[in-house]
Amino acid sequence: MNDMSDPVAPRKSWMGLLAKAKPGSVSTYLDARFKRPDFAWLRPPEIGSVMVQGRTGGTGSPFNLGEMTVTRCTLKLATGEVGFAYIQGRSKPCAEAAALVDAMMQTEMAEDIRTHVLAPLQADAAAAKKIRAEKAAATKVDFFTMVRGED
Amino acid sequence: MYVAVKGGERAIENAHAWLAEERRGDLSIDSLTVPQIREQLSLAVNRVMAEGSLFDPDLAALAIKQARGDLIEAIFLIRAYRTTLPRFGSSAPIETGKMACDRRISATFKDLPGGQVLGPTFDYTHRLLDFKLAADGEVPEGPTAPATGADVPHVTEFLNQEGLIEDALPDDTTPRDLTREPLELPADRSVRLQALARADEGFTLSMAYSTQRGYARNHAFVGELRIGTVPVEMEIPELGFSIEIGEIAVTECETVNQFKGSKTEPPQFTRGYGLVFGQTERKAISMALVDRALRWEELGEDFEGAPAQDAEFVLYHADNIQATGFLEHIKLPHYVDFQSELELVRKLRREATARTQQEAAE
Numbered sequence: 001m002n003d004m005s006d007p008v009a010p011r012k013s014w015m016g017l018l019a020k021a022k023p024g025s026v027s028t029y030l031d032a033r034f035k036r037p038d039f040a041w042l043r044p045p046e047i048g049s050v051m052v053q054g055r056t057g058g059t060g061s062p063f064n065l066g067e068m069t070v071t072r073c074t075l076k077l078a079t080g081e082v083g084f085a086y087i088q089g090r091s092k093p094c095a096e097a098a099a100l101v102d103a104m105m106q107t108e109m110a111e112d113i114r115t116h117v118l119a120p121l122q123a124d125a126a127a128a129k130k131i132r133a134e135k136a137a138a139t140k141v142d143f144f145t146m147v148r149g150e151d
Numbered sequence: 152m153y154v155a156v157k158g159g160e161r162a163i164e165n166a167h168a169w170l171a172e173e174r175r176g177d178l179s180i181d182s183l184t185v186p187q188i189r190e191q192l193s194l195a196v197n198r199v200m201a202e203g204s205l206f207d208p209d210l211a212a213l214a215i216k217q218a219r220g221d222l223i224e225a226i227f228l229i230r231a232y233r234t235t236l237p238r239f240g241s242s243a244p245i246e247t248g249k250m251a252c253d254r255r256i257s258a259t260f261k262d263l264p265g266g267q268v269l270g271p272t273f274d275y276t277h278r279l280l281d282f283k284l285a286a287d288g289e290v291p292e293g294p295t296a297p298a299t300g301a302d303v304p305h306v307t308e309f310l311n312q313e314g315l316i317e318d319a320l321p322d323d324t325t326p327r328d329l330t331r332e333p334l335e336l337p338a339d340r341s342v343r344l345q346a347l348a349r350a351d352e353g354f355t356l357s358m359a360y361s362t363q364r365g366y367a368r369n370h371a372f373v374g375e376l377r378i379g380t381v382p383v384e385m386e387i388p389e390l391g392f393s394i395e396i397g398e399i400a401v402t403e404c405e406t407v408n409q410f411k412g413s414k415t416e417p418p419q420f421t422r423g424y425g426l427v428f429g430q431t432e433r434k435a436i437s438m439a440l441v442d443r444a445l446r447w448e449e450l451g452e453d454f455e456g457a458p459a460q461d462a463e464f465v466l467y468h469a470d471n472i473q474a475t476g477f478l479e480h481i482k483l484p485h486y487v488d489f490q491s492e493l494e495l496v497r498k499l500r501r502e503a504t505a506r507t508q509q510e511a512a513e
């Protein structure tokens with residue numbers, strides 16, 4: 001996903017981060033440092049579903065596993081940048097915040113947004129992932145041989 | 152005689168008002184919140200998401216509250232809600248090989264890369280009631296250990312290196328979708344897997360158990376069982392590229408089954424597959440066993456007349472919402488149907504009585 005030769009890789013990366021963020025956290029980080037810019041809706045927030053596919057045997061032909069809820073929206077800043085959001089769940093305010101961040105990342109504010117919104121979101125996600133991985137690691141079985149039946 | 156009747160509105164309204172009151176229960180006890188259900192009854196939430204076929208823990212928790220804990224009623228609520236949502240599209244197939252695993256065990260290999268990770272399991276607990284929970288004790292945080300963060304490879308890959316297990320080669324066919332078209336037979340494996348992923352856990356468990364007891368010989372090992380989270384990625388047409396739109400928890404089970412070989416295939420191990428939303432391992436193992444039993448035809452095995460081999464029997468009876476809908480409708484008014492049955496029985500009685508009297512007279 002972070003293939004540097006891919007020109008859309010950075011945007012893919014931040015949109016994915018925004019989609020998976022803990023509900024409310026994008027707004028919290030955004031509003032802590034920035035005044036929300038003026039914008040117009042190109043597509044107001046809409047709740048829908050996405051059919052999630054799995055693969056037979058983990059690697060084979062696709063099949064439909066079931067749906068998940070997704071909220072999407074598109075907005076345009078007064079300065080012309082267009083922001084998209086496709087995020088998990090049913091929160092319209094979270095979708096709005098995600099689309100705003102996506103649009104602001106296309107402006108000269110990008111570096112500030114990266115430092116004060118994306119970086120903390122990334123840190124939160126990494127911390128949450130790390131603690132689960134460490135708890136799982138603590139339940140890893142160490143086998144040891146009691147008696148070898150060789151005598 | 153046919154009599155059209157109407158009525159019962161007030162009775163229905165009052166019944167629903169009383170239902171709401173009974174749902175709330177004793178007012179001197181705190182009302183249960185949706186986040187409490189989501190966090191503390193999470194395996195019930197997972198079952199409702201899996202069989203409701205919609206991944207949304209908050210909605211599933213709300214449905215459980217509304218249904219007073221009746222999980223099939225909750226699943227019904229989720230299925231009904233689901234139909235109101237516009238479909239934005241289909242995801243790319245999730246990559247379970249990249250799962251962040253909470254749990255990952257194999258019953259076939261003791262030592263395997265990534266190790267045996269038990270996760271938050273009921274296994275090895277003593278199944279004794281814990282009265283400390285009734286006293287609402289605080290729980291100490293679970294211990295941690297350093298984690299590598301590396302991807303955990305699928306167990307079947309090891310067997311595959313020796314060519315001892317059938318391949319599951321990727322392709323990009325668009326699978327049929329049971330939410331868009333009715334179930335028709337013969338059903339290919341992708342349709343069967345979709346039906347099983349949303350099938351009733353109890354039904355799937357019983358079918359799987361029947362194969363273990365000898366109704367369809369298919370002795371299964373759990374090659375691998377893993378539970379964890381995977382990102383969901385979807386192509387966004389407006390953007391022209393794909394992005395991750397979320398992250399879901401799933402349980403995946405791969406069984407390894409012995410296979411004597413057929414005209415076209417050498418003796419090797421075959422596979423059954425289970426994949427279910429949430430932490431739902433009983434269901435995922437059951438699904439893998441039933442999937443394998445249903446594959447008898449494509450593997451050139453004999454049909455032994457076992458229910459679990461019969462795709463029509465399994466697939467048409469696995470859905471608890473269809474089943475409960477048909478079952479429960481018989482309690483709704485059938486006055487007219489029954490009136491005609493009543494007339495018929497009375498007529499048969501009269502005829503039988505007349506015949507007996509006539510025989511007695513002769």
